[in-house]
Amino acid sequence: NAGVTQTPKFQVLKTGQSMTLQCAQDMNHNSMYWYRQDPGMGLRLIYYSASEGTTDKGEVPNGYNVSRLNKREFSLRLESAAPSQTSVYFCATSWDISNQPQHFGDGTRLSIL
């Protein structure tokens, strides 16, 4: 009964280091999303995957890459971390791209020094 699982929960990086955030879902949903949450700004969409094998940019994609490894897993990669990427990252899923609501994981808190 896990739903959407994100790993790790916390991470501290130095500027320039790389990192991959993992997201796995057991809801058999087709669409998956990555958001970042910054104070006072709500959640902003970074990338999404409408279905296995497809990915598209969201509102704030710069500095990130994604991989939809299979139906269950959608990873977010920071190739060269910058302090501006300090944030809480949330993965979400939905049955498909035309359906709501989206279901969220508990987030990864990432600090970049």
Added chain:
Amino acid sequence: DQQVKQNSPSLSVQEGRISILNCDYTNSMFDYFLWYKKYPAEGPTFLISISSIKDKNEDGRFTVFLNKSAKHLSLHIVPSQPGDSAVYFCAASIKAAGNKLTFGGGTRVLVKP
């Protein structure tokens, strides 16, 4: 340029009274609206939604009102309970554009016993 705004960052209400949360949007193309509730260290959880063809949707203690001419929606919680203390996000989407969510900045609600 935030397309979805929650102008009240916080709200304090007595247990048993009504909580009213407000949300304004600028994009007239939005046709589906959602409210999410978020506890600390957890992901947002879906609360209630409304389509633009309706002006009211009710689910137990939660009612969402939509005023399309004013580009305004509100969430009413009656009666408020201490467990309702959380951050509430409104979100909007355009079904024809892939249903990607645009979030407001959130309103922190504190329900006092």
